[in-house]
Amino acid sequence: MESPFRSEEAAFRFLLVTIGAFALIVVASWISTWLGLVVFVVLTAGAIWAYMRQSGPRAPRTHVEHVGPEDEQRVLVIANETVGGEELLAAVGERALATRTRFLVVCPALSSRLRTWTSDEDEGRAAAQERLDATLTRLASLGIAAEGQVGDLDPLVAIEDAVRTFHPDEIVVSTHPEGRSNWLERGLVDAARAEFDVPVAHVVVDLDAAGRRRDG
């Protein structure tokens, strides 16, 4: 929702709308008090509906500067339940082989909104930390050194936080396949591509298929 007082121009437009709306209310109330009340309620509801329908302002694109040695690439990996997935490990390994690369793996702490609002996040953070530790150990066993941290519940906020300190040259977002991924449904990959001016790669990890392969 865009605020009617976001800028002078928006505030001026809002003033004009207010004048028109209240002129209608006054005329209606002169005809009948109840009609005036009805017009007031209808116009107020209409105004709220119109403002709620407006999409919010687009975030300015964040320029991420390269830091560190020229020949070093920094890759930020955002993953949660898929953090240990073979497809993701392969993507990380591919990048590690290609050039001198530093990795930061961020696992957003999965938690319900209710738990977040009541500060009951310990369980979610502990689970994320556990997955992260296992992945870092696995990467280390493959000879890939990586740092890791548990991030914000909102994956985009987790990325924003990590970008500010890590300055990645590339972001890798790992999700479940389409239809099973909450992040994809929320448009995380597109949002990250729109917000940051570094390449954002999307790796799909199918844990079910991997499980079937193991069982078979």
Place this chain on the structure above:
Amino acid sequence: MTSHAEALHEHHGPPAANRSSRVDARVLGMLLFIGSEIMLFGSFFTVYFFVRVVNPTAPSTWPPPPYHFPVFVAGVNTAILVTSSFTMHWALQSIKRGHRAGFLAGMVLTFAMGAAFLTTQIVEYLHVGFNTSAGAFASVFFGLTGLHGAHVFVGLTLLAMVTIRGFRGHFSPEHHHGVELPGIYWHFVDVMWIVVYTTVYLI
């Protein structure tokens, strides 16, 4: 927006605060301020509707006889205040396009009309024929219109600063944030007056 390269190696201490809000900090400040203002006016309107509607001993006519509000004078005053929003808008549009003369004329006119509004309101108070001791309706009338008048006074102070700075050449098409924010405030004051005038004087 830029993530500074020096942050990782040369910066000591915690990283700079993440500005997660998509709104410019100065505009966000003005929004929060206006939000608090809406709550303040809302409390006064609650009192108004209680006195006029909810109160079991509410008068059947508003204002209760033998008093009456100077609707016509307040209407003219409303027209003056609304016009001042147009000149404010004109002033900002002018400075955005680099028309300094238009900007200064707009600011002077806006200030003059705001001052005329406030003066007229003071004169109205002197001739309205009742004071706060005349009853709850009078307290509500002076409370609401006085609260708004105080906001007009604050707005006039801001406009005066902008006008003086404008004559000193402080604003340009690239730098006019100091005009934008008082402009938002002035339109807000205008919007609130539309609501006050409609509910107190007209309905």
